[in-house]
Amino acid sequence: KTISQGDLEDVLFELELSLLEGDVALEVAEKIIKSVENDLVGRKIKRRSDVALHTQDALKKAISEILMVKGPNVMALAQEARKAGEPLKLMFVGINGTGKTTTISKLADYFVSKGFTPVLAASDTFRAGAIEQITHHAENLKIKIIKHQKGADPAAVAYDAVEHARAQKKELVFIDTAGRMQTNTNLMDEMKKIQRVVKPDLVIFVGDALTGNDVVEQATKFNDAVGLDGIILTKADADAKGGAALSIGYVVQKPILFLGVGQGYKDIIEFKPDWMVEQIFG
Amino acid sequence: NLGKNLTNTMKKLAGMAIIDEEVVKEAIKDIQRALIQADVNIKLVLNLSKTIEKRALSEKPPKRVTPKEHVIKIVYEELVHLLGEKAPEVEVESKPFKILFMGLQGSGKTTTIGKLARYLQKKGFNPAVVCTDTWRPAAYEQLRQLTESLSIPLYGDPDNEDALDLAKKGINKFKKQDIIIVDTAGRHKEEQDLLDEMKQISTVVDPDEVMLVIDGTIGQQAREQALAFSQTTDIGSITITKLDGSAKGGGALSAVAEIGAPIKFIGTGERIEDLEAFDPDRFISRLLG
Numbered sequence: 001k002t003i004s005q006g007d008l009e010d011v012l013f014e015l016e017l018s019l020l021e022g023d024v025a026l027e028v029a030e031k032i033i034k035s036v037e038n039d040l041v042g043r044k045i046k047r048r049s050d051v052a053l054h055t056q057d058a059l060k061k062a063i064s065e066i067l068m069v070k071g072p073n074v075m076a077l078a079q080e081a082r083k084a085g086e087p088l089k090l091m092f093v094g095i096n097g098t099g100k101t102t103t104i105s106k107l108a109d110y111f112v113s114k115g116f117t118p119v120l121a122a123s124d125t126f127r128a129g130a131i132e133q134i135t136h137h138a139e140n141l142k143i144k145i146i147k148h149q150k151g152a153d154p155a156a157v158a159y160d161a162v163e164h165a166r167a168q169k170k171e172l173v174f175i176d177t178a179g180r181m182q183t184n185t186n187l188m189d190e191m192k193k194i195q196r197v198v199k200p201d202l203v204i205f206v207g208d209a210l211t212g213n214d215v216v217e218q219a220t221k222f223n224d225a226v227g228l229d230g231i232i233l234t235k236a237d238a239d240a241k242g243g244a245a246l247s248i249g250y251v252v253q254k255p256i257l258f259l260g261v262g263q264g265y266k267d268i269i270e271f272k273p274d275w276m277v278e279q280i281f282g
Numbered sequence: 283n284l285g286k287n288l289t290n291t292m293k294k295l296a297g298m299a300i301i302d303e304e305v306v307k308e309a310i311k312d313i314q315r316a317l318i319q320a321d322v323n324i325k326l327v328l329n330l331s332k333t334i335e336k337r338a339l340s341e342k343p344p345k346r347v348t349p350k351e352h353v354i355k356i357v358y359e360e361l362v363h364l365l366g367e368k369a370p371e372v373e374v375e376s377k378p379f380k381i382l383f384m385g386l387q388g389s390g391k392t393t394t395i396g397k398l399a400r401y402l403q404k405k406g407f408n409p410a411v412v413c414t415d416t417w418r419p420a421a422y423e424q425l426r427q428l429t430e431s432l433s434i435p436l437y438g439d440p441d442n443e444d445a446l447d448l449a450k451k452g453i454n455k456f457k458k459q460d461i462i463i464v465d466t467a468g469r470h471k472e473e474q475d476l477l478d479e480m481k482q483i484s485t486v487v488d489p490d491e492v493m494l495v496i497d498g499t500i501g502q503q504a505r506e507q508a509l510a511f512s513q514t515t516d517i518g519s520i521t522i523t524k525l526d527g528s529a530k531g532g533g534a535l536s537a538v539a540e541i542g543a544p545i546k547f548i549g550t551g552e553r554i555e556d557l558e559a560f561d562p563d564r565f566i567s568r569l570l571g
């Protein structure tokens with residue numbers, strides 16, 4: 001016997017529901033379920049009862065394929081930068097409050113523990129307390145922070161940080177930018193300007209793992225504007241089902257590099273596609 | 283684009299003289315998809331669409347109301363039923379009127395407090411702000427920069443690691459003010475120790491109003507997180523932030539449905555003036571794309 005569309009209707013409905021409840025964006029969930037359906041229809045099975053199991057396997061396969069995107073190995077790039085004597089520049093972008101500043105400090109802590117000397121650029125010159133917040137982290141981690149006064153040109157701060165890193169032979173520059181809505185043209189232009197001036201090696205999108213369907217819009221527009229090299233999803237410790245990972249992965253086909261799993265410096269882990277499969281299938 | 287889908291289905295309905303079951307079912311499906319894309323809780327969407335379909339097919343539209351108007355009116359009524367007609371204002375009765383803010387990390391509490399303080403100041407009140415966030419670096423500094431230019435008194439102490447002590451001292455210092463707004467550190471439902479701390483803060487502050495701040499971009503987790511907050515203390519009202527982006531804020535709808543607190547304000551930007559009183563009509567039309 002072969003699997004028919006009718007056999008799949010109920011199980012696919014349930015599966016789509018679990019994707020949606022797991023915060024996978026609607027259009028992405030629908031496309032994934034459609035591809036699973038196409039994968040299964042016409043396939044030979046021994047028993048009718050095998051359909052559910054085949055469907056689960058097909059979904060696991062679809063998820064893995066979406067998330068298995070080859071990405072930059074930041075550690076390897078940092079080591080190359082050290083050898084070349086030219087700092088590796090990472091620019092962090094995303095909408096307001098997703099955890100960019102905190103994530104930068106976690107990564108800085110990690111690289112300090114591996115013997116590197118990162119420089120931080122306080123390129124959020126707009127928000128109340130932004131410069132003080134990242135300065136506090138730099139002091140905790142005992143690393144250099146380059147900052148100007150509130151209201152200064154973010155690109156100028158980033159530029160100075162890169163110049164400092166070059167002069168002092170420091171291998172890494174982490175550029176913290178202000179949160180911005182992808183719908184705000186002026187702020188998107190400001191971000192593009194920072195990129196033009198500094199030419200970061202990696203642009204990292206920091207998204208909140210609790211985000212719903214809007215994550216598709218965010219990732220798409222940020223990717224269109226500056227091109228993303230990697231994604232970090234934060235607040236996964238809030239019991240985020242993390243469907244946002246699947247949505248972003250599907251829509252911009254960029255790798256999810258890390259997950260933020262708390263507010264402390266050590267609360268960051270490498271993202272593994274298995275984590276996503278685990279989240280969806282419990 | 284879902285907004286277009288909904289418009290097309292609605293056009294079909296508009297073209298109908300009498301209720302056609304198939305077209306109505308199609309319209310309901312499109313409404314469902316619109317609500318899901320707007321981040322409304324899935325179970326809530328399924329329940330809502332059952333109710334809407336049942337009403338659309340069983341209720342006779344009044345004379346001279348087209349099928350389209352009939353279905354839209356039902357959808358609208360069901361959503362307003364959840365959201366409430368119009369959000370009540372912040373009603374300052376006893377003084378000092380204490381407002382306690384809570385919400386997930388990064389949801390926009392601190393910024394909203396700056397906005398609300400200005401909003402209340404413009405209404406002729408004399409608000410003061412208390413910072414009890416002992417976790418976030420420069421939390422007090424952030425509030426200081428927000429309130430300073432408005433000449434709004436602020437209490438905080440970056441060297442004090444005891445949120446309860448800060449709350450006590452702040453409430454005491456400002457007991458002559460009309461309104462005291464208390465900022466707290468962000469927290470989520472898995473951080474039981476922080477939820478316990480919130481219970482204690484609420485006991486110390488004894489708030490007249492508890493404001494839950496919800497990020498407009500939040501997805502299906504909105505309901506669970508709101509539930510966890512409502513278990514620390516009764517929630518009086520909700521503010522949805524970041525609606526100046528493209529998010530529809532459907533997550534907040536689920537929170538309202540779950541804990542029964544009305545949405546009073548929405549955040550529409552980063553500036554002090556970017557706070558609007560909640561308007562259910564505009565929210566619903568944005569929700570449906």
Ligand SMILES: Nc1nc2c(ncn2[C@@H]2O[C@H](COP(=O)(O)OP(=O)(O)OP(=O)(O)O)[C@@H](O)[C@H]2O)c(=O)[nH]1
Nearest residue numbers: 096097098099100101102179235260261262387388
């Ligand atoms: N629980 C948890 N909280 C986090 C995580 N990452 C960041 N946060 C918290 O989220 C809040 C916002 O973090 P920020 O680093 O200020 O976010 P941001 O993106 O720099 O914010 P803006 O610059 O204002 O756009 C802070 O309270 C952080 O402690 C995480 O992985 N887990």
Ligand SMILES: Nc1nc2c(ncn2[C@@H]2O[C@H](COP(=O)(O)OP(=O)(O)OP(=O)(O)O)[C@@H](O)[C@H]2O)c(=O)[nH]1
Nearest residue numbers: 096097387388389390391392393468524549550551
């Ligand atoms: N565009 C936009 N940004 C907002 C809005 N409300 C807050 N923000 C921004 O969101 C980010 C987080 O705001 P905060 O006020 O620091 O959030 P919070 O809830 O106090 O964060 P924690 O104290 O770390 O939990 C900041 O960049 C704010 O400027 C809004 O309505 N629209």
Ligand SMILES: [Mg+2]
Nearest residue numbers: 100101124179
């Ligand atoms: Mg920041």
Ligand SMILES: [Mg+2]
Nearest residue numbers: 391392415421
């Ligand atoms: Mg805050």
